[in-house]
Each structure stands twice: as structure tokens, then as C-alpha cells.
Amino acid sequence: MKKVVPLFLVAIMFSGMLGAGLALKYLARPQTVPETLRVDVDYGDSVKRVAGKLNSAGVLEYPDLWVGYVRLMDLAGKIKAGEYDVKDGDSPLLILDNMIHGRVVQYSVTVVEGWTLKEALVELHSADGLVETLEPGDDVHILKAIGAEGKYQHAEGLIYPETYHYTRGDKDRDVLRRGYTVMQEALDDSWPRRVKGLPLETPYDALILASIIEKETAVDSERRQIAGVFVERLKRGMRLQTDPTVIYGMGDNYKGNIRLKDLRTPTPYNTYTISGLPPTPIALPSKASIDAALDPLLNGKLYFVAKGDGSHAFSRTLAEHNRAVREYQLKRKKNYRSTPE
The missing domain is CATH 3.30.1490.480 (Endolytic murein transglycosylase)
Structure with missing residues (x-):
């Protein structure tokens, strides 16, 4: 026997279905x-x-x-x-x-190649929505925050320069931890492929040298040449005599110019007064500089000087170098610059 559904129930069901359809349409x-x-x-x-x-x-x-x-x-x-x-x-x-699905707003902050860790932290602390938890110079807490405690004594140079994405409420330590991981991956990738006979005993030595290369040139094609000069000097027991290490060692005392007095004032980083590498990196190096440090162009060049157009002149002898200094440094043109356009 067929069951008959009352018309009022049909009307209610129909109106409900219609309402649901309209709701879904909206x-x-x-x-x-x-x-x-x-x-x-x-x-x-x-x-x-x-x-x-x-x-x-x-x-x-x-x-x-x-x-x-x-x-x-x-x-x-x-x-x-x-x-x-x-x-x-x-x-x-x-x-x-x-x-x-948590598709929240993504922010980004860029850590620039050649910055110091202090400069990177200043940038992170100015980034919108990123929570500040670490102080520049507090290596103990920074090393602990990034998971490098016990492996390194200093935090300088350990963060990979890159653009990092984050969400509001993330902490500066979250970004640094990612940057440390990427830098370790970069070293793990490059170190096994180093050329033989380098005067570098550890990946950390490579990181130190890479940081100097990073500060010395912004021209990609010069990185291996710059690396070659430093490696040749290290092999021969010559001091590196590179200005960026002097500047780093001066800290806040650096006011924009290096004086002869500064070159002669000993600091742990002054490679005019110390032999070998400085004790730590002096900046955050790129992968390109790490690779250059581990595969330098060894052609006997021992000197270089900025030409004023962002590039450098390389020399094998001191006499050649002095001539280049007279040409490019003592007769500086008005449009002289230390980095390429």
C-alpha cells in the first residue's frame, strides 16, 4: 500500500530544499x-x-x-x-x-649578501609582524636559538643571505634558524667538492674566506680571482691585508674611512697585523662566494686594487700593484665607485 505524504509536508520539504539551494548559491x-x-x-x-x-x-x-x-x-x-x-x-x-587550510598572509624579509649578522637582525626587527626576541651581539642566545650551540663559538656568518617568508607572530629566531639550516646545507654541498691543496682545514675556514670575498667584490666574474689571490697569499705565508677585515675589527669606531693608523692598529681581525684568516667570518656570504673560496682561480696573482668602476686590477708583483694603485687610487676620478652600477 502506497504511503501518501501530506501536501503540507511536501511544501515544507520543498521550501527547505529551495532555501538550502539559495543558501549554497549565495x-x-x-x-x-x-x-x-x-x-x-x-x-x-x-x-x-x-x-x-x-x-x-x-x-x-x-x-x-x-x-x-x-x-x-x-x-x-x-x-x-x-x-x-x-x-x-x-x-x-x-x-x-x-x-x-591556513592560507594566511605571507610576509617577506630579505637578508642581503655581505651584511653582518647585526645588520640582518636590525632588518628583521624592522620587519612588519616579526617578533623580536634576540639582541645583536648576544652570540650565546643566538647560537642556542638557531641550534648551533656547541658547534660554533660565534654567530657571525652562519645565516644564509636570502629572502625569507613568514607569517605575523613568527619570531626573529624562526627566520635565523631557517637561515642557519640553509647555510649548513650550502657548506655541506660545497665542501666535498673543494679542490685539492687548499690552505683551509674546515668548512668554517671556507666560510671565513667566503665572507671576505663577499665584502671585496660584487662582480660575480671576479669572485674566483679574488679567492685565488687570498689562497696564493695564504699558501706563501703572506698576510691577507684586506680592508674589510680591518673595518669589521674596528666595529663602531669605523666612520667611513680607513686611516694609516687603523691599518697599523692590531685587532683580532686586522689582516695587516695578523697572519692567516681572522677568527670568524666578517659577513654573511653567498653560495657563489663559498664556491669561489673552494675553487679559486690560481694564476699567481697576489694583489688587486679597485679600479673605480666596481671591478679590480690584479697583479703578480708588488711593482705592478703599485703602478695600478697610482693609476686607479691616487688619481681617482669624480665618478669613482667601489661597486658596479
Whole structure:
């Protein structure tokens, strides 16, 4: 015997299905947003509070429908805290999907090749949304924060210069830890491929030399030549006599110019007064400089001098070098510069 469904129940079922269809149609409809809006979802926010924030931002006309759908689909506990951008054309369902998958706003900060760790930390501390936890110069806490405690005594040079992405609320130590990992990977990749006979005993020695190369030239084609000069001098027991090490050793006393007095003042980093490499890197070197330090161009050149166009003149003898100094340094032109355009 067929069961007869009363007309009023049919009407209720039909209206419910129609209502659900309209609700889904609304939730899937692209929203019109004049400009990208940013919405914060805090830890502990209820789904109703999240909907209220979206509504206040002008992107959720019917917040109760959104809340009802989230609860019906049992998705409330899957919404992740963070900052979210709502763009023109985003539907309520797409907004929800972004929040469920944690597609939060990504920020970026760039650590530049040749910067010191102090300069890198200053940049990190000025980055929007990145939490400051470390002080420049506090090597003990920095080494512990990046996981290098016990392996290294100094933090300088250990962070790879790169552009790093983060989300609001991340800490400076999070970025440094990633930078340390990348630098270790770079050393692990390059060290086994070093040429034979280098006066470098450890990957850390290579890092020190690479940092000097990084400070001496911004011309990629010169890196191996610069490395070759330093390696030749190390092999012959000659002092490196490189100005960037003097500047680093001077610290805050450096005011933009090196005087003869500075070259003669001993510091642990003054390679005019010490033999061999300085005790630590003097900057954050690139992979290109690391590779150059481990595969130098050995052609007997022992000297180089800046030409004023960003490149250098290389010499085998002191007499040749002195002539180059007279040509490029003692007769500087008005457009002299130490880095290429």
C-alpha cells in the first residue's frame, strides 16, 4: 500500500530544499570587494565571531548562513588562526576554504649578501609582524636559538643571505634558524667538492674566506680571482691585508674611512697585523662566494686594487700593484665607485 505524504509536508520539504539551494548559491557567489581586505582570526575565536569580523569588513552579507553552513559541515574546529586576505571575487566558501587550510598572509624579509649578522637582525626587527626576541651581539642566545650551540663559538656568518617568508607572530629566531639550516646545507654541498691543496682545514675556514670575498667584490666574474689571490697569499705565508677585515675589527669606531693608523692598529681581525684568516667570518656570504673560496682561480696573482668602476686590477708583483694603485687610487676620478652600477 502506497504511503501518501501530506501536501503540507511536501511544501515544507520543498521550501527547505529551495532555501538550502539559495543558501549554497549565495555562499558560492563571488563577493565584490573594492580592494583587498585583511581579516584577523585570533586563537579562540568562535565561528560566530569570525563571521562577525567578515561581516564588519563588508564581505559577508549574511553571516548567519555562513555560520550555519560551517556548523552543519562540522568545520568550526578546523578554522585556523591567522591573517587572511579577502580579494575581489572571493566567495564565502572560498574564504572558508582558505581559513580551513591556513592560507594566511605571507610576509617577506630579505637578508642581503655581505651584511653582518647585526645588520640582518636590525632588518628583521624592522620587519612588519616579526617578533623580536634576540639582541645583536648576544652570540650565546643566538647560537642556542638557531641550534648551533656547541658547534660554533660565534654567530657571525652562519645565516644564509636570502629572502625569507613568514607569517605575523613568527619570531626573529624562526627566520635565523631557517637561515642557519640553509647555510649548513650550502657548506655541506660545497665542501666535498673543494679542490685539492687548499690552505683551509674546515668548512668554517671556507666560510671565513667566503665572507671576505663577499665584502671585496660584487662582480660575480671576479669572485674566483679574488679567492685565488687570498689562497696564493695564504699558501706563501703572506698576510691577507684586506680592508674589510680591518673595518669589521674596528666595529663602531669605523666612520667611513680607513686611516694609516687603523691599518697599523692590531685587532683580532686586522689582516695587516695578523697572519692567516681572522677568527670568524666578517659577513654573511653567498653560495657563489663559498664556491669561489673552494675553487679559486690560481694564476699567481697576489694583489688587486679597485679600479673605480666596481671591478679590480690584479697583479703578480708588488711593482705592478703599485703602478695600478697610482693609476686607479691616487688619481681617482669624480665618478669613482667601489661597486658596479
